Amino acid sequence: MLTVRIVPCLDVSAGRVVKGVRFQNQRDAGSPPERAQAYEAQGADEIVLLDVAATPAGRRARLDVVRSVRAALSIPLTVGGGVADVEDAARLLDAGADKVSVNSAALRDPSLVDCLARRFGSQCTVLAIDAASVPGGGWQALAHSGVEASGRDAVEWAREVGRRGAGEILLTSWDRDGTGDGYDLDLITAVAGATTVPLIASGGAGQAEHVRAAVAAGAGAVLAASIFHDGVLTVGRLKRELSSHGIAVRS
């Protein structure tokens, strides 16, 4: 049986792990390889590394950080942030990423998803969606670390990228990011119903109960940053709680 994946996320800026609320007011949370290794030791199933300063600053994700994290890990590593084209993705894979996550560049040119899937395979191609709720219902996909509206409906966008060959959707609720108020369950349910690819829920984890609810809503993996960085929960304790409620996790 496929287990539910617990995925700590390292938002990296200038070579350090940072974490903010709704992508703002970032505070320091340590060194990327040390954090990654500590989470693997706790039982993390995968690590996501996002270079949060890459797109706003127009920089490419820092390859040296990817190399150092890769060397410290024996579990999968997904890297995103500022991936503009197939060559950027190739450089990240070459530096030690196993999967590459794209967001803003795919909103600008959706055919990038097709190109990545053709060149590296769907299983390497992660599409990240930063979804913000809109007045009157529904969600909109945001670009450039949440500062730019794309005009695309997030659920429709998820459906489209699945068709184009994305192998996984990393779905972040902009409204819940860093708040600890729980995942946006309506958003997860809507996207899970619109696609057949695996879904990583992100944004809002504050306690184990939130993770259980996200899984029940259709997420196959859950991403969290603040609760792990701040020591509210360890990956191991979260897995024990999930397991005690009958959710299959890797022990």
Add this chain to the structure above:
Amino acid sequence: MSALRISVVATGTANTASVLAGLRRAGGDPRLTEEPHDIEHAAAVVLPGVGTLGAAMSGLRALGLDDVLARRIREGRATLAVCLGLQLMCEASDESPGDSGLGILPARVGRLTGDVRVPHMGWNLVTPAAVPGTLVEPGYAYFANSYRLQAEPAGWHASVVDYGGTWVAALERGAVLACQFHPELSGSWGTALLKRWIARAGGVPC
């Protein structure tokens, strides 16, 4: 004892950095190569693979590596095929209609079926063949695949996994090991498997 020299086929599209890091962690001395002579004579070879069967096979043919790889696997010389590497050993795949694989296994690879999300992405329980001395032991391995080999071929010890039905997670025969999962990404369980393969590969005269 010095570390076992391992030739890793430079397929160009695979997650080679992770494969190299995993082999080093397991005590091996991996080098990337695309030289048929290296693949022919190396004590141990790793065939990593990410992407489609058609693209990977045209890459191997362009480098003149398809025949030497097929020969060393048929001869039972130490070889580790990872993920797509296992599928390349088959005759063909529904993923690349019209293309042919290395043809070592008389089988065709098909797409995952059943009420499951595809790709099969994450950690799943691997159950080895019920014979003593297999390289693969029971445990959780990391998978990322949309296609799979369903039936166990004769003459190989097959480990299996369940996702939309039961299918082949790994095949082994002597020092030849083919894994649909990624041992290099399967934590300490995967590292231990790589160590056992390296130990067995090191014991085979070349």
